[in-house]
Amino acid sequence: MPGGRPRAFDPDTALDRALEVFWRQGYEGTSLSDLTTATGINRPSLYAAFGNKEQLFRHALDRYVAGPGAFAAEALEAPTARAVVERLLLGAVELTTGPHTPRGCLSVNSVHACAPDSEPVRQEVIARRMAGEAALRRRFEQAADLPADRDPRVLAQLVHTVTDGIAVQAASGHTREQLCQMADLALRTLFPPSSS
Structure with a gap:
């Protein structure tokens, strides 16, 4: 049996929402509270899925380059x-x-x-x-x-x-x-x- 509880959120949707916040506000202008509000994910889950704010931004950059x-x-x-x-x-x-x-x-x-x-x-x-x-x-x-x-x-x-x-x-x-x-x-x- 797989360990751990399944995620209660879709990582792709969460990343898209984080990307939009970074895009609108820039890296420096975006707080962790902005990211948790936009994604609907609490900090521990956000960290577990994407790492810290800098790592999440790098994921968002990858998404940006591959998408828009x-x-x-x-x-x-x-x-x-x-x-x-x-x-x-x-x-x-x-x-x-x-x-x-x-x-x-x-x-x-x-x-x-x-x-x-x-x-x-x-x-x-x-x-x-x-x-x-x-x-x-x-x-x-x-x-x-x-x-x-x-x-x-x-x-x-x-x-x-x-x-x-x-x-x-x-x-x-x-x-x-x-x-x-x-x-x-x-x-x-x-x-x-x-x-x-």
Whole structure:
């Protein structure tokens, strides 16, 4: 017979709720009370299922990357550099202005406001972001349509800067339509019609 009592909660649902709280409030702005209220799980059960707050946040980051943020990895499969950038920019707009998700981006919201005690979390987010930027750089290095004057490393950094800016603007209240206009202008600036 299996030992222990079965869980009285669904871990996937609990993780989704914790993700939403972290996404809305950032890591530093989220308390354990916020998490227990959102998940409906008491602290001992939360610790038993996910570990401490930092470990739960890492689980939430994984969930975010595999779920709402999956468009970023999928964009790398686009056939051209221009299409990769277009999917990243429009994906960022959709992610940060969705009707059923918090405004802004989980990693952007979490990396900018961390107390010294939370530095490991900040470094984790930065490392994941750098890995994403490196993957984008490698994709640009393989792109046949990349204009000759574009450095893949600098372009990857610039695209990440623009997608971060989209997240900040979304959190500040810009509309989806406004952000789509910005994304379109950025795309036309980076890939003028003559270089397409």
